[in-house]
Amino acid sequence: MDASSSPPLTAQSTVAVELTGITKRFPGVVANHDIHLSVRKGTVHALVGENGAGKSTLMKILYGMQKPDEGTIAVDGEQVSFGSPADAIARGIGMVHQHFMLADNLTVLENVVLGSEKLYGIGAGARRKIKEISDRYGLGVRPDALVENLGVADRQRVEILKVLYRGARILILDEPTAVLVPQEVDALFHNLRELKSEGLSVIFISHKLGEVLSVADDITVIRRGTTVGTAVPAETTSRQLAEMMVGSELPTPETAESTVTDRPVLTVDKLRLEAEGGRAVLDDISFTIHAGEVLGIAGVEGNGQTELIEAIIGLKPADSGTITLLGEDITAWATRRRREAGVGYIPEDRHRHGLLLEAPLWENRILGHVTERPNAKGFWLDIKGAQSDTRRIVEDYDVRTPGIDVTAASLSGGNQQKLIVGREMSHSPKFLIAAHPTRGVDVGAQAAIWDHIREARREGLAVLLISADLDELIGLSDTLRVIYNGRLVADADPAAITPEALGSAMTGAASGHLEDTETTTDDDAGPEDEAR
Incomplete structure (x- = not known):
């Protein structure tokens, strides 16, 4: 592992995308600070880090959803500037979000061509292109299937096909295995190997370190908004990655003793x-x-x-x-x-x-418990009580936030989850x-x-x-x-x-x-x- 340098390049392995010195500030917080990321062509590059480390912000910058305050982006060696996802797509970058963006009441074909009707039409031409991509990368997508009838693994393959249909050569996959069983994970990894064999590059965001080690060619670790190291899977372990991410060993969920009663x-x-x-x-x-x-x-x-x-x-x-x-x-x-x-x-x-995403954290602390202490005194809301207890939850559950008055939408997904868990366990x-x-x-x-x-x-x-x-x-x-x-x-x-x-x-x-x-x-x- 190396805390400063990127993996070495070979003549056959040039850089597909390079982020240099990326810094992004929001009121009260620096989400990214001087981040460096170099992704080689034809590889799977894993991006790992704790919640709030800045992974999502960095990928939103690469996908044109946000603009960096400092730093540069280069695609295929050429410096670029994105004002929107459309600009990123035009340069061959596609993103598959953790929460799928498909219309359940439409077919696979209709979902894929939606917004890109000018590429191959909406009929036979689109159908041929979908079949060609599906066959080429082993996706097994059925164009006429109704999305609402598809399982989660099939929906994910549709999302991947959507970005390939738009010409993506660099794919960003955000927590792609979060809802897959082991057999589906194996199938996804087979798809990823097919993609990189064709020269495509994949940025793979995950918290599952065992999977990262099995599928990635290179790994970049970021912590508290900055790059802390790079690693080659063959030379590192899950425990070492965990220590780089959060400074502690990899946890296990095992329960040592039985506490089951007959009640x-x-x-x-x-x-x-x-x-x-x-x-x-x-x-x-x-x-x-x-x-x-x-x-x-x-x-x-x-x-x-x-x-x-x-x-x-x-x-x-x-x-x-x-x-x-x-x-x-x-x-x-x-x-x-x-x-x-x-x-x-x-x-x-x-x-x-x-959550109420546009409401402050202390209001979200009240949800589901509006009649209970410390949120209520008799028939009245106890705002000060709710605010005080929100501060306790933020501290006890390590919710990374500049304060309790920011909106839930401003938190990373993991920090949103910690707020919910803290709220429910507090009663x-x-x-x-x-x-x-x-x-x-x-x-x-x-x-x-x-x-x-x-x-x-x-x-x-x-x-x-x-x-x-x-x-x-x-x-x-x-x-x-x-x-x-x-x-x-x-x-x-x-x-x-x-x-x-x-x-x-x-x-x-x-x-x-x-x-x-x-x-x-x-x-x-x-x-x-x-x-x-």
Whole structure:
């Protein structure tokens, strides 16, 4: 590893894009300071760093969404200046955002050509081009498929095809594996290798260091807004990368001791939820979570997890079945009453269900708890109480912000997540819905969130954990269930199952009780060994 220089170039490996001395300031904060990034043609270049390190700002500058205050951008050796994403696209730069930007009610073809109708038309010419790109890079995209019927991995491939359709030779992928199971990650990495074999360059932003080491050719680490080092995967480990990022070792989610009691906290019995036309999106769902227990639900997104969460929190009424909290039937209760009874909620989509993006942080601290202390005194809001407690959350949960009066939209995604987790844990819930609690957070914040969940579990908290991070599911859960097509189809022992076996069950390849047949017998294997 080298804290100052970029990877050496060869005659066959010239620079595709180079950022030099990039600095970007916002009121009260310097997001980027003198950042240097050099991406070689035909390579996957990983960009890693903790939440708030400046990764998103840097990529927005490269994609023309923001202008740097200082520094230069060069593409193929020529200095450029972007005033908008259209300028970046014109120079062959495309970006696939973590939150996909597709219209569900349109077909794949319609999504791909939207805004680029002049390139190949909207009919046969566009269809031929889509098929050509899909076949060339092994994307397997079906032009006539309706986007709302696609799984998350297929949607991601559509997003990649969109930028290739517009002529991109440099692709920015923001947290591309955040919602993929291991088999889908393998397929994505195969696609990336196809892209770079054709001379394309990929900037790969991720917090999953094992994946970074397996797919990247070069790695750049940024911390607190500046470049702190570069690394070659063959010469570094996950632990070393973690130390560069946050100054600490790579955390693990393992729970050492069982805290499960025989006291039921939440019971779901024969729950059924139907979509329009009578099709069941949840069918015969039954389980009980006890005090001190974490029940993990594993499943490819779109198999009923969202509907299960919405039914339990009260956003969607069940068509049949019952939900019981501490022995009391809450099936007909409104969401507010469930919250006041001790149901905590970390939503899977923090922007839609967790935050008011244009409101200050202290107002976001009140959300979902408007009638509870310290946000309220009797019938009145206690603004000073909410503001004081927001400062405590910012400190205890390491929310990187210049103050509590800035808007939630001004925070990085990981810092938004830490604010939500801090808000929900601050009310000592009896039962917690934790949907992707560490999605988009760095290893340091991930460790802190795991610690908060483990501590609350020791104190008797019952947790429903839904996550796309299979290591997180296996490590934190006392009990594991698999959901597929709206039904619980398998259960697994977290102490024995591997991510690969669990991922196989999530795709419908197995049912019943799952047993691990691939567990390593090398007790000394570390994170860096597993990453290889």
